[in-house]
Amino acid sequence: MNSDSRRLTEGLLAGDTRAIARSISCVEADGTTGVEIIKGVFGHSGRAYLIGVTGPPGVGKSSLVDRLTAQIRRSGRTVGVLAVDPTSPFTGGAVLGDRVRMQAHAGDPGVFVRSMATRGQLGGLARATADAAVILDAAGFELIVIETVGVGQAEVEISRAADMTIVVTMPGSGDGVQALKAGVMEIADLFLVNKADHEGADRAVAEIETMLGLNTYGTDDWRPPVLQTRALEGVGIDRVEEAVDRFRARRDVEVQQRRRARVDARVRHLVSDRFLEHVEHRALNPGTLGYWLGRVVSADVDPYTAAEQIVRNALGEGDGLAPGADMSGGEGNR
Numbered sequence: 052m053n054s055d056s057r058r059l060t061e062g063l064l065a066g067d068t069r070a071i072a073r074s075i076s077c078v079e080a081d082g083t084t085g086v087e088i089i090k091g092v093f094g095h096s097g098r099a100y101l102i103g104v105t106g107p108p109g110v111g112k113s114s115l116v117d118r119l120t121a122q123i124r125r126s127g128r129t130v131g132v133l134a135v136d137p138t139s140p141f142t143g144g145a146v147l148g149d150r151v152r153m154q155a156h157a158g159d160p161g162v163f164v165r166s167m168a169t170r171g172q173l174g175g176l177a178r179a180t181a182d183a184a185v186i187l188d189a190a191g192f193e194l195i196v197i198e199t200v201g202v203g204q205a206e207v208e209i210s211r212a213a214d215m216t217i218v219v220t221m222p223g224s225g226d227g228v229q230a231l232k233a234g235v236m237e238i239a240d241l242f243l244v245n246k247a248d249h250e251g252a253d254r255a256v257a258e259i260e261t262m263l264g265l266n267t268y269g270t271d272d273w274r275p276p277v278l279q280t281r282a283l284e285g286v287g288i289d290r291v292e293e294a295v296d297r298f299r300a301r302r303d304v305e306v307q308q309r310r311r312a313r314v315d316a317r318v319r320h321l322v323s324d325r326f327l328e329h330v331e332h333r334a335l336n337p338g339t340l341g342y343w344l345g346r347v348v349s350a351d352v353d354p355y356t357a358a359e360q361i362v363r364n365a366l367g368e369g370d371g372l373a374p375g376a377d378m379s380g381g382e383g384n385r
């Protein structure tokens with residue numbers, strides 16, 4: 052472990068805000084320091100409860116999270132917030148938003164807020180978010196809220212990183228209930244119709260209840276509650292906290308299953324990343340990957356055959372064909 056990662060690891064375990072922030076930057080940068088930090092602190096994680104908050108743009112997720120954070124703080128519990136935006140690249144705006152939001156909890160070491168946005172691939176954002184959650188967990192935050200914008204596959208992926216998922220919507224069409232795609236309906240443990248001061252809140256609740264009515268729930272099953280909130284005025288937030296605690300209390304078995312699924316996906320991703328890295332830089336002769344990619348580009352070989360050949364070459368099981376070898380008549384030729 053280098054001195055940088057050791058210092059950051061010690062700092063974040065002691066709950067030092069700057070060390071936490073720097074450590075999250077390291078996992079975002081996806082370098083060796085970030086990996087060393089996670090290795091160093093992972094044994095201290097696993098205690099936090101992770102809440103995903105997702106929904107269409109502008110329905111009031113951030114306002115809700117701010118209110119919920121304040122509500123949770125009243126019971127003395129600490130809160131870490133990760134605001135994840137998969138739709139936009141990282142901009143100064145996100146940082147500015149952080150500052151504004153932090154001011155609401157200024158001087159309170161029991162709250163940490165951080166924005167995360169796409170720096171490269173979406174998969175990288177999901178990994179960085181999971182790592183950031185480990186850091187906040189190890190730093191001792193009891194609840195971690197992961198806010199994601201949107202209603203697509205990316206959000207479903209990111210909410211899978213949580214123990215509980217809250218889906219937020221608002222009255223009216225477009226950005227409202229209609230915008231909740233089937234995939235997002237299924238991941239919700241709690242629905243919030245925010246901006247209940249707007250017209251049509253009761254109807255939005257009824258629409259969600261109707262959709263839920265299509266499912267059958269056993270007596271022990273959790274039927275996602277549908278609550279109205281007014282985040283601007285702070286109305287209904289106590290009931291949100293109550294629903295979160297109720298879900299948390301009764302779903303221990305499912306939390307274990309979700310954590311297992313989360314670990315499964317995370318480790319498999321890392322294995323394929325590492326494996327591909329190994330194949331590309333160690334197992335194959337230099338240029339082999341590029342050779343096969345080139346043949347796919349020119350439609351000389353299909354992607355499946357290329358992948359199979361690459362794996363065979365990497366395992367030393369190839370038919371001896373390597374860059375430059377004559378492939379005429381070989382597998383995959385047309």
Ligand SMILES: Nc1nc2c(ncn2[C@@H]2O[C@H](COP(=O)(O)OP(=O)(O)OP(=O)(O)O)[C@@H](O)[C@H]2O)c(=O)[nH]1
Binds near residue numbers: 107108109111200282
């Ligand atoms: N009338 C009303 N406006 C609200 C309420 N909650 C939030 N807003 C307003 O709605 C706008 C969007 O709120 P945000 O909290 O930024 O919404 P968001 O879902 O986090 O937005 P994105 O992160 O951009 O997707 C802001 O102007 C809020 O002031 C509410 O309960 N009633």
Ligand SMILES: [Mg+2]
Binds near residue numbers: 113
């Ligand atoms: Mg927001």
